[in-house]
Amino acid sequence: MNFPPRRIAIFGNTYQEEKCKYVERVVNALQVQGAEVVFEQQFLDFILSIRPKNCSKPFDFEGFRAEECNADLAISLGGDGTLLNTAEKVGRRRIPILGVNMGRLGFLADVLPADIEQAMTRVMEGRFSIKERSLIESVVEGPELGIYPFALNEVALLKHDNSSLIEIETTVDGELLTNYLADGLIVCTPTGSTGYSLSVGGPILEPQSATFCLSPVAPHSLTMRPVVLRDDVTIDLRVKSRSGSFLIAIDGRSKSLPVDTQLHLRKADYTLPIVKMHPQDFFFMLREKMMWGKDQRN
Template structure:
């Protein structure tokens, strides 16, 4: 088994702990590669045996990808993996960590379990977004949002060629169940079990309060058309990828591939919800 290691070089805590971890892997004769973005930060502190590789080579040559950072780093890793469907182990060195599976203190034990094949793959639905000749993929969400002029925008939505609504709002979130705990949650969207296959249509600050989040079948195609004259931006998993003009159209559907996350079965989604959102805790005790 060969491990492909992808790190968030903007996190000093990752840079600090990674050399010792790589030495641990080397001492136990594990095969691994590290993305080239990390080379300038850790080359002087690692063994000469450490192999650095560009993203394409690393994904093709690795059996499992290990993402060091937070949920944002894991989203970037999923984008790198693309349609290859290689399993991804997320190591949380961030704050919230809905997607990551382990903390750094669990790392050595997790690698041993990976090596012994004592893990499962959890399939997560992906969105395919088409804009003209361009195609994007999103694990969390695709968002149309207003530009820099600050005015609300109007977005026409059709589902399977049937008209749904003209949303007048700051924007519109189209999210997967995985993305239900991301931006959509901040916009009062529903929390969904992440292995469900469904699509969330969720307006951002709608002008009419009766415009509520909607969950539709993942087999449906969603077509978004910018009806307003003002330009809008398209964000895919938190990264602005394109700009829309009047009557530009996005088509969103369930992708044919999945993102595969490594799971060890020691915690489930509901454990994560309680822990990350502090459910069941009495805030009145802490506020005294």
């Protein structure tokens, strides 16, 4: 049981109009319960631009800039990608985030559109749990990183599309692990283990496990396999590339860096609170979303 939130900030997907059709349902369900609803300004502008001109009900809400977010709870309307963007905007403010899944698979945004009214009622009654999720901090030696340095899912070092394999010298707490020769390397949190890392053969990690996972992308050697580490280590990375540069992608935000850049990855000094409507739902979600044990022959 949590103290019921009163001021709720709405974030959302600003490039797919069809995913915004549930906004009014969310807002109405919250207002019926007496919540003060405010909108991230960019999302508010998007909503106003796509609302039909013949709508009789005004959409008059306060907008705020992301860097000035002040709320008891943040609601992310979209998929897991939208929730990752919300996490960046909320930062270290310790504002719990609830995801309404209007995307596809969705491991983070787990409230379905059909359950919006019920979920909003439970939120306003404080009937939810909060799970703390760890993040990875990226520290660079060389040029400025230029993008948000904290990753809820993963940090990926990747070759450019038109380049050959890259070599990634990887050390853990100063001890050489290996030199990966591959298309790239993914370093993920337990939260990110069901994302990009999973797609290249990485393991699924329980969200509260204190771990990192290193998963190579299309390695040159078939003996290269994912490695799971404690999350209290520092991972140092140095890239060699014939093209003279490589890509770093932090939760999908990418930047090209020169090969003389040194990267240090470590656990961030803060965690992100994620709202869960069902505290023991991770294994249930795995069974449902991965369709484990289901007969798919029909």
